[in-house]
Amino acid sequence: MPVITNINDLKRIYERRTPRMFYDYCESGSWTEQTFRENTSDFDKLYLRQRVAIDMAGRSTATQMIGQDVSMPVALAPVGLTGMQNADGEIKAARAAEKFGVPFTLSTMSICSIEDVAENTEKPFWMQVYTLKDDDFMQRLFDRAKAANCSAAVITVDLQLLGQRHKDLKNGLSAPPKLTVKSVANMMTKVQWGLGMLGTKRRFFGNIVGHAKGVEDASSLTTWTSEAFDQSLDWDRIRAFRKMWDGPLIVFAVNLIFIYCGSFGVMQRFEIIFYSLNIKSRNHYRVGVHRTRELRVVYV
Ligand SMILES: Cc1cc2nc3c(=O)[nH]c(=O)nc-3n(C[C@H](O)[C@H](O)[C@H](O)COP(=O)(O)O)c2cc1C
Numbered sequence: 014m015p016v017i018t019n020i021n022d023l024k025r026i027y028e029r030r031t032p033r034m035f036y037d038y039c040e041s042g043s044w045t046e047q048t049f050r051e052n053t054s055d056f057d058k059l060y061l062r063q064r065v066a067i068d069m070a071g072r073s074t075a076t077q078m079i080g081q082d083v084s085m086p087v088a089l090a091p092v093g094l095t096g097m098q099n100a101d102g103e104i105k106a107a108r109a110a111e112k113f114g115v116p117f118t119l120s121t122m123s124i125c126s127i128e129d130v131a132e133n134t135e136k137p138f139w140m141q142v143y144t145l146k147d148d149d150f151m152q153r154l155f156d157r158a159k160a161a162n163c164s165a166a167v168i169t170v171d172l173q174l175l176g177q178r179h180k181d182l183k184n185g186l187s188a189p190p191k192l193t194v195k196s197v198a199n200m201m202t203k204v205q206w207g208l209g210m211l212g213t214k215r216r217f218f219g220n221i222v223g224h225a226k227g228v229e230d231a232s233s234l235t236t237w238t239s240e241a242f243d244q245s246l247d248w249d250r251i252r253a254f255r256k257m258w259d260g261p262l263i264v265f266a267v268n269l270i271f272i273y274c275g276s277f278g279v280m281q282r283f284e285i286i287f288y289s290l291n292i293k294s295r296n297h298y299r300v301g302v303h304r305t306r307e308l309r310v311v312y313v
Contacts, residue, residue: 027098032200034184035098043176075114079165079261084114091141091167096124097188097216100209104133111136118167121154124188126219131161139263141167144250146243150225155258157224166258168251171266173244187235189216 017023028036042049074085089110095102103125110117111134118139119130130138140158145151158166178186185191190200200207210216221237222228228237243250255262 030203030205031098032190032196032203032206034181034186034190034196034199035094037180037184038094038178038186039092039098041178041180043178078116079263081116081164082114083116088116088139089118091118091120091123091169093120093122094124094188095120096213096219097190097210099206100213101125101129101215103130107134107138110138116164119163121220122218124215124217124219126215127154127157127161127163129215129219131163137162137164139163139165139167141169141265142254142258143169143172143241144243144246144254145241147225147241151254152257153224154220155254157220159258159260163260165261165263166254167263167265168254169265170246170251173242173246175239175242188218 015022015026017026028040076083076086078086078088089106095106096104099105101124103119103123107117107119107130116139117130117134118141119125119127120141121143123130127140140154140161140163142151142154142158155166180186185193185196190196218234222230222234225237225241228234251264
Protein backbone atom coordinates (compact mmCIF):
# COMPACT_ATOMS: atom_id res chain seq x y z
CA MET A 14 0.00 0.00 0.00
CA PRO A 15 1.58 3.33 -1.00
CA VAL A 16 1.96 6.04 1.62
CA ILE A 17 -0.68 8.66 0.89
CA THR A 18 -0.11 12.02 2.52
CA ASN A 19 -2.01 14.49 0.35
CA ILE A 20 -4.53 14.91 -2.42
CA ASN A 21 -1.88 14.82 -5.15
CA ASP A 22 -0.78 11.33 -4.05
CA LEU A 23 -4.38 10.19 -4.40
CA LYS A 24 -4.66 11.85 -7.80
CA ARG A 25 -1.60 10.00 -9.10
CA ILE A 26 -3.02 6.64 -7.98
CA TYR A 27 -6.39 7.57 -9.44
CA GLU A 28 -4.82 8.40 -12.81
CA ARG A 29 -2.89 5.12 -12.84
CA ARG A 30 -5.90 2.95 -11.98
CA THR A 31 -8.76 4.55 -13.91
CA PRO A 32 -9.52 4.32 -17.64
CA ARG A 33 -8.57 7.51 -19.46
CA MET A 34 -12.10 8.52 -20.42
CA PHE A 35 -13.27 8.58 -16.78
CA TYR A 36 -10.12 10.26 -15.50
CA ASP A 37 -10.45 12.95 -18.16
CA TYR A 38 -14.13 13.40 -17.32
CA CYS A 39 -13.21 14.34 -13.76
CA GLU A 40 -10.06 16.28 -14.56
CA SER A 41 -11.45 18.65 -17.17
CA GLY A 42 -14.13 21.28 -17.63
CA SER A 43 -16.27 22.56 -20.44
CA TRP A 44 -15.23 24.94 -23.22
CA THR A 45 -12.10 26.87 -22.14
CA GLU A 46 -12.09 25.16 -18.72
CA GLN A 47 -11.75 28.53 -16.99
CA THR A 48 -14.07 27.61 -14.08
CA PHE A 49 -12.34 24.27 -13.67
CA ARG A 50 -8.96 26.01 -13.32
CA GLU A 51 -10.18 28.81 -11.08
CA ASN A 52 -11.96 26.45 -8.71
CA THR A 53 -8.47 25.37 -7.74
CA SER A 54 -6.47 28.57 -8.16
CA ASP A 55 -8.97 30.59 -6.09
CA PHE A 56 -7.99 28.48 -3.10
CA ASP A 57 -4.36 29.51 -3.58
CA LYS A 58 -5.38 33.09 -2.86
CA LEU A 59 -6.87 32.14 0.46
CA TYR A 60 -4.82 32.55 3.62
CA LEU A 61 -5.64 31.42 7.09
CA ARG A 62 -5.36 34.11 9.72
CA GLN A 63 -2.63 33.21 12.15
CA ARG A 64 -3.32 33.70 15.82
CA VAL A 65 -0.85 32.76 18.51
CA ALA A 66 -0.90 31.98 22.22
CA ILE A 67 -4.47 30.74 22.00
CA ASP A 68 -5.49 27.65 23.99
CA MET A 69 -6.00 25.09 21.25
CA ALA A 70 -6.48 22.00 23.37
CA GLY A 71 -9.88 20.47 22.73
CA ARG A 72 -10.34 22.30 19.39
CA SER A 73 -12.97 21.00 17.04
CA THR A 74 -14.22 21.57 13.53
CA ALA A 75 -17.57 19.98 14.39
CA THR A 76 -20.64 22.08 13.69
CA GLN A 77 -24.11 21.78 12.18
CA MET A 78 -25.32 22.07 8.60
CA ILE A 79 -29.08 22.29 7.95
CA GLY A 80 -29.56 21.11 11.51
CA GLN A 81 -27.39 18.01 11.08
CA ASP A 82 -24.32 17.40 13.21
CA VAL A 83 -21.20 17.27 11.04
CA SER A 84 -17.55 16.73 11.92
CA MET A 85 -16.58 19.70 9.71
CA PRO A 86 -18.58 22.13 7.55
CA VAL A 87 -17.94 20.33 4.28
CA ALA A 88 -20.20 18.11 2.20
CA LEU A 89 -19.20 15.76 -0.61
CA ALA A 90 -20.44 17.51 -3.76
CA PRO A 91 -22.48 15.59 -6.32
CA VAL A 92 -20.34 13.98 -8.99
CA GLY A 93 -21.99 12.16 -11.87
CA LEU A 94 -20.61 8.80 -13.05
CA THR A 95 -18.74 8.10 -9.79
CA GLY A 96 -19.69 4.43 -10.18
CA MET A 97 -17.71 4.30 -13.42
CA GLN A 98 -14.60 5.74 -11.79
CA ASN A 99 -14.64 2.76 -9.50
CA ALA A 100 -17.17 -0.08 -9.16
CA ASP A 101 -20.05 0.97 -6.85
CA GLY A 102 -18.23 4.28 -6.36
CA GLU A 103 -21.23 6.17 -4.96
CA ILE A 104 -21.80 3.54 -2.26
CA LYS A 105 -18.11 3.65 -1.33
CA ALA A 106 -18.06 7.46 -1.20
CA ALA A 107 -21.28 7.60 0.84
CA ARG A 108 -19.87 5.11 3.33
CA ALA A 109 -16.62 7.08 3.62
CA ALA A 110 -18.56 10.32 4.20
CA GLU A 111 -20.68 8.57 6.81
CA LYS A 112 -17.59 7.28 8.59
CA PHE A 113 -16.02 10.74 8.60
CA GLY A 114 -19.22 12.47 9.71
CA VAL A 115 -19.96 14.71 6.71
CA PRO A 116 -22.93 14.64 4.31
CA PHE A 117 -22.68 12.81 1.00
CA THR A 118 -24.56 14.20 -2.00
CA LEU A 119 -25.75 11.69 -4.58
CA SER A 120 -25.92 12.96 -8.15
CA THR A 121 -29.00 12.46 -10.33
CA MET A 122 -26.48 11.18 -12.90
CA SER A 123 -25.00 8.58 -10.56
CA ILE A 124 -24.44 4.97 -11.46
CA CYS A 125 -25.69 3.58 -8.14
CA SER A 126 -29.32 4.49 -7.59
CA ILE A 127 -30.86 6.31 -4.61
CA GLU A 128 -32.12 2.95 -3.37
CA ASP A 129 -28.68 1.29 -3.81
CA VAL A 130 -27.01 3.95 -1.67
CA ALA A 131 -29.79 3.93 0.96
CA GLU A 132 -29.59 0.15 1.30
CA ASN A 133 -25.84 0.26 1.82
CA THR A 134 -25.57 3.16 4.28
CA GLU A 135 -26.91 3.91 7.74
CA LYS A 136 -27.22 7.70 7.80
CA PRO A 137 -29.36 9.91 5.54
CA PHE A 138 -27.59 11.45 2.55
CA TRP A 139 -28.43 14.47 0.37
CA MET A 140 -29.97 14.01 -3.06
CA GLN A 141 -28.88 16.27 -5.92
CA VAL A 142 -31.63 16.94 -8.42
CA TYR A 143 -31.14 18.32 -11.90
CA THR A 144 -33.87 20.62 -13.13
CA LEU A 145 -35.47 18.62 -15.89
CA LYS A 146 -38.53 19.23 -18.04
CA ASP A 147 -40.22 15.94 -17.18
CA ASP A 148 -42.40 16.74 -14.15
CA ASP A 149 -43.39 13.11 -13.60
CA PHE A 150 -39.74 12.11 -13.45
CA MET A 151 -38.94 15.02 -11.11
CA GLN A 152 -41.79 14.16 -8.76
CA ARG A 153 -40.77 10.50 -8.72
CA LEU A 154 -37.16 11.46 -8.01
CA PHE A 155 -38.25 13.57 -5.02
CA ASP A 156 -40.57 10.77 -3.85
CA ARG A 157 -37.78 8.22 -4.13
CA ALA A 158 -35.44 10.53 -2.20
CA LYS A 159 -38.07 10.87 0.50
CA ALA A 160 -38.64 7.11 0.66
CA ALA A 161 -34.86 6.66 0.99
CA ASN A 162 -34.89 9.10 3.93
CA CYS A 163 -32.66 11.69 2.22
CA SER A 164 -32.16 14.63 4.55
CA ALA A 165 -31.98 17.36 1.87
CA ALA A 166 -32.64 17.92 -1.81
CA VAL A 167 -29.86 19.81 -3.60
CA ILE A 168 -31.24 21.48 -6.71
CA THR A 169 -28.63 22.33 -9.32
CA VAL A 170 -29.73 25.51 -11.07
CA ASP A 171 -26.91 26.16 -13.53
CA LEU A 172 -27.28 23.36 -16.03
CA GLN A 173 -29.93 24.47 -18.47
CA LEU A 174 -27.43 23.91 -21.27
CA LEU A 175 -24.68 21.35 -21.40
CA GLY A 176 -21.31 22.97 -22.07
CA GLN A 177 -19.16 21.23 -24.65
CA ARG A 178 -16.55 19.11 -22.97
CA HIS A 179 -13.87 18.57 -25.59
CA LYS A 180 -12.14 15.60 -23.96
CA ASP A 181 -15.40 13.69 -23.38
CA LEU A 182 -16.26 14.02 -27.07
CA LYS A 183 -12.82 12.83 -28.10
CA ASN A 184 -12.86 9.93 -25.62
CA GLY A 185 -16.44 8.88 -26.52
CA LEU A 186 -17.42 9.02 -22.85
CA SER A 187 -20.49 6.93 -21.98
CA ALA A 188 -21.83 4.53 -19.36
CA PRO A 189 -21.23 1.71 -19.91
CA PRO A 190 -18.09 2.76 -21.82
CA LYS A 191 -18.10 2.70 -25.62
CA LEU A 192 -15.83 -0.08 -26.78
CA THR A 193 -13.37 1.18 -29.37
CA VAL A 194 -9.91 -0.23 -30.08
CA LYS A 195 -8.38 2.70 -28.21
CA SER A 196 -10.67 2.52 -25.16
CA VAL A 197 -10.42 -1.27 -24.86
CA ALA A 198 -6.61 -1.10 -25.11
CA ASN A 199 -6.58 1.49 -22.33
CA MET A 200 -9.06 -0.40 -20.13
CA MET A 201 -7.01 -3.60 -20.42
CA THR A 202 -4.22 -1.86 -18.53
CA LYS A 203 -6.58 -1.08 -15.61
CA VAL A 204 -6.89 -4.57 -14.12
CA GLN A 205 -8.24 -3.61 -10.69
CA TRP A 206 -10.86 -1.32 -12.22
CA GLY A 207 -11.90 -4.04 -14.70
CA LEU A 208 -12.28 -6.71 -12.03
CA GLY A 209 -14.37 -4.32 -9.95
CA MET A 210 -16.65 -3.51 -12.87
CA LEU A 211 -17.07 -7.20 -13.73
CA GLY A 212 -18.05 -7.84 -10.13
CA THR A 213 -20.92 -5.34 -10.03
CA LYS A 214 -24.21 -5.10 -11.89
CA ARG A 215 -24.26 -1.31 -11.53
CA ARG A 216 -22.99 0.07 -14.85
CA PHE A 217 -25.85 2.28 -16.08
CA PHE A 218 -27.33 5.50 -14.71
CA GLY A 219 -29.25 3.90 -11.84
CA ASN A 220 -31.55 6.86 -11.14
CA ILE A 221 -32.69 7.13 -14.74
CA VAL A 222 -32.70 3.86 -16.64
CA GLY A 223 -36.03 2.15 -15.90
CA HIS A 224 -37.35 5.29 -14.14
CA ALA A 225 -37.60 7.91 -16.90
CA LYS A 226 -40.29 7.24 -19.49
CA GLY A 227 -38.90 5.37 -22.49
CA VAL A 228 -35.35 5.03 -21.11
CA GLU A 229 -34.50 1.35 -20.94
CA ASP A 230 -30.98 1.24 -22.38
CA ALA A 231 -27.91 3.32 -23.22
CA SER A 232 -29.09 4.57 -26.62
CA SER A 233 -32.50 5.78 -25.40
CA LEU A 234 -30.70 7.36 -22.44
CA THR A 235 -28.52 9.46 -24.75
CA THR A 236 -31.58 10.84 -26.55
CA TRP A 237 -33.37 11.50 -23.24
CA THR A 238 -30.38 13.32 -21.71
CA SER A 239 -29.90 15.59 -24.70
CA GLU A 240 -33.53 16.76 -24.42
CA ALA A 241 -34.13 16.48 -20.69
CA PHE A 242 -32.68 19.70 -19.25
CA ASP A 243 -35.15 22.52 -18.73
CA GLN A 244 -33.83 25.61 -20.49
CA SER A 245 -36.70 27.74 -19.19
CA LEU A 246 -35.68 27.19 -15.56
CA ASP A 247 -36.33 30.30 -13.46
CA TRP A 248 -37.33 31.07 -9.86
CA ASP A 249 -40.97 30.15 -10.58
CA ARG A 250 -39.83 26.71 -11.61
CA ILE A 251 -37.75 26.40 -8.44
CA ARG A 252 -40.88 27.36 -6.47
CA ALA A 253 -42.69 24.50 -8.23
CA PHE A 254 -40.00 22.09 -7.04
CA ARG A 255 -40.56 23.42 -3.54
CA LYS A 256 -44.08 22.00 -3.76
CA MET A 257 -42.70 18.60 -4.80
CA TRP A 258 -40.27 18.41 -1.87
CA ASP A 259 -41.10 19.68 1.58
CA GLY A 260 -37.78 18.87 3.28
CA PRO A 261 -34.65 21.04 3.43
CA LEU A 262 -33.86 22.43 0.00
CA ILE A 263 -30.43 23.54 -1.09
CA VAL A 264 -30.11 25.68 -4.20
CA PHE A 265 -26.80 24.89 -5.77
CA ALA A 266 -24.70 26.21 -8.61
CA VAL A 267 -21.06 25.52 -9.34
CA ASN A 268 -19.02 28.62 -8.67
CA LEU A 269 -21.95 30.62 -7.37
CA ILE A 270 -23.45 29.85 -4.03
CA PHE A 271 -24.79 27.12 -1.87
CA ILE A 272 -27.77 28.03 0.24
CA TYR A 273 -30.46 26.42 2.26
CA CYS A 274 -33.95 27.80 1.92
CA GLY A 275 -36.35 26.92 4.70
CA SER A 276 -39.31 27.84 2.61
CA PHE A 277 -40.40 29.62 -0.51
CA GLY A 278 -43.43 31.87 -0.63
CA VAL A 279 -43.24 33.00 2.95
CA MET A 280 -39.95 34.44 4.10
CA GLN A 281 -38.80 32.08 6.79
CA ARG A 282 -35.35 30.67 7.30
CA PHE A 283 -32.43 31.18 4.99
CA GLU A 284 -29.09 29.91 5.94
CA ILE A 285 -25.95 29.97 3.86
CA ILE A 286 -23.86 26.92 4.38
CA PHE A 287 -21.20 27.52 1.79
CA TYR A 288 -20.37 30.04 -0.88
CA SER A 289 -17.91 30.14 -3.66
CA LEU A 290 -14.55 31.71 -3.05
CA ASN A 291 -14.94 33.64 -6.22
CA ILE A 292 -15.77 37.24 -5.29
CA LYS A 293 -16.83 38.11 -8.83
CA SER A 294 -19.44 35.38 -8.69
CA ARG A 295 -20.74 36.58 -5.36
CA ASN A 296 -21.41 40.02 -6.80
CA HIS A 297 -22.92 38.47 -9.85
CA TYR A 298 -25.26 36.42 -7.72
CA ARG A 299 -26.33 39.43 -5.68
CA VAL A 300 -27.95 40.80 -8.84
CA GLY A 301 -29.97 37.61 -9.16
CA VAL A 302 -31.00 37.75 -5.56
CA HIS A 303 -32.58 41.17 -5.90
CA ARG A 304 -34.91 39.81 -8.54
CA THR A 305 -36.70 37.56 -6.11
CA ARG A 306 -38.50 38.73 -3.02
CA GLU A 307 -38.55 35.38 -1.29
CA LEU A 308 -34.80 34.92 -1.29
CA ARG A 309 -32.61 37.00 0.88
CA VAL A 310 -28.96 36.11 0.97
CA VAL A 311 -26.72 37.16 3.79
CA TYR A 312 -23.03 36.79 3.05
CA VAL A 313 -20.96 35.47 5.91
C1 LIG B 1 -16.59 15.18 -12.87
C2 LIG B 1 -17.61 16.07 -12.25
C3 LIG B 1 -18.93 15.67 -12.21
C4 LIG B 1 -19.89 16.49 -11.62
N1 LIG B 1 -21.18 16.07 -11.57
C5 LIG B 1 -22.12 16.86 -11.01
C6 LIG B 1 -23.46 16.41 -10.93
O1 LIG B 1 -23.80 15.31 -11.35
N2 LIG B 1 -24.37 17.24 -10.38
C7 LIG B 1 -24.03 18.48 -9.91
O2 LIG B 1 -24.91 19.19 -9.44
N3 LIG B 1 -22.75 18.91 -9.94
C8 LIG B 1 -21.80 18.13 -10.48
N4 LIG B 1 -20.48 18.54 -10.51
C9 LIG B 1 -20.12 19.81 -9.86
C10 LIG B 1 -19.52 19.53 -8.48
O3 LIG B 1 -20.52 19.02 -7.61
C11 LIG B 1 -18.89 20.77 -7.86
O4 LIG B 1 -19.86 21.74 -7.64
C12 LIG B 1 -17.82 21.40 -8.73
O5 LIG B 1 -16.95 20.41 -9.21
C13 LIG B 1 -17.02 22.51 -8.00
O6 LIG B 1 -16.33 21.99 -6.93
P1 LIG B 1 -14.74 21.63 -7.04
O7 LIG B 1 -14.05 22.88 -7.39
O8 LIG B 1 -14.43 21.11 -5.67
O9 LIG B 1 -14.62 20.57 -8.09
C14 LIG B 1 -19.52 17.74 -11.07
C15 LIG B 1 -18.18 18.11 -11.12
C16 LIG B 1 -17.23 17.31 -11.69
C17 LIG B 1 -15.79 17.74 -11.71
